[in-house]
Amino acid sequence: MTALDTTAPKQPVRRRPRRSVVLRILPALLLVVLAVVGPWLAPHAIDAPITAPYAEPGGGAPLGGDQLGRDVFTRLLAGGRELIVTSLLVAVLVTAAAAVLGAVSALRPTVGRIVERSADVLMLLPPVLGILLVALSWPGGGRFAVIAAAVVMGVPYAVRLVAGAAAPVAASGYIEAAAVGGERLWHLVVRDVLPNLRATLLALFGLRFVAAVYVVATAGFLQVGPQPPAADWALMIRENAAGIVLNPWSVLAPSIAIGLLAMSVNLAASALVPQTGRKAVSAL
Known part of the structure; x- marks a missing residue:
């Protein structure tokens, strides 16, 4: 018998490419940072007319003017912070509530049936109608x-x-063994179930952020949330829709900003999902 060659090179361990993850997270990070600090970078006051209504880009207004002659670029820089903060808060609240209720539903079938029936009823409510019912009341x-x-x-x-x-x-x-051993429900949820759902919850957070951007933007378009003269991307679209032919940037700029925000954050959330959990969230 020949001796084993212990000097043979080992096979490289396949690791997740960090550079790819960073590149997928960077756009969302840059956009969020820009939206947060945007109000301090704005060259003009958000409610100060500096051009003619719906003026074309030029001079001190690189994106032209809106329906009142206010600088579109200034309002674009100042209009994203509230949308991002609100959408982020909504995504965190929804993900946290769903994590607890979903784990409890799986551990307690009776509670799960009640939660599922309640969810079925709420899902029948159209989103726009739900916004109006809750917001107006x-x-x-x-x-x-x-x-x-x-x-x-x-x-x-x-x-x-x-x-x-x-x-x-x-x-x-092991969950059944812990339950038989007398572990309390909160311990099973926090210590045993939720840690095994990290990939699902990360992917869910990204999807809920995108959905929150849609709901918050819809509310802004309906003027349920922020009111004029506040600078808000969705409100800018509503206010300047009539002049899109005169100055398309007054509508296109906030529309592009909302789309880029939703796509970049969803891409970043998917990049953070562990490789071992990607099969678990492929159905999302």
């Missing part, structure tokens, strides 16, 4: 009304998804 309306409406409309879809992903985990042997 909220005392004073405003940003908190939009957040409440977005959370109410987002949780039913998310909780069904998490419950489906948590069901196989809840049926596994």
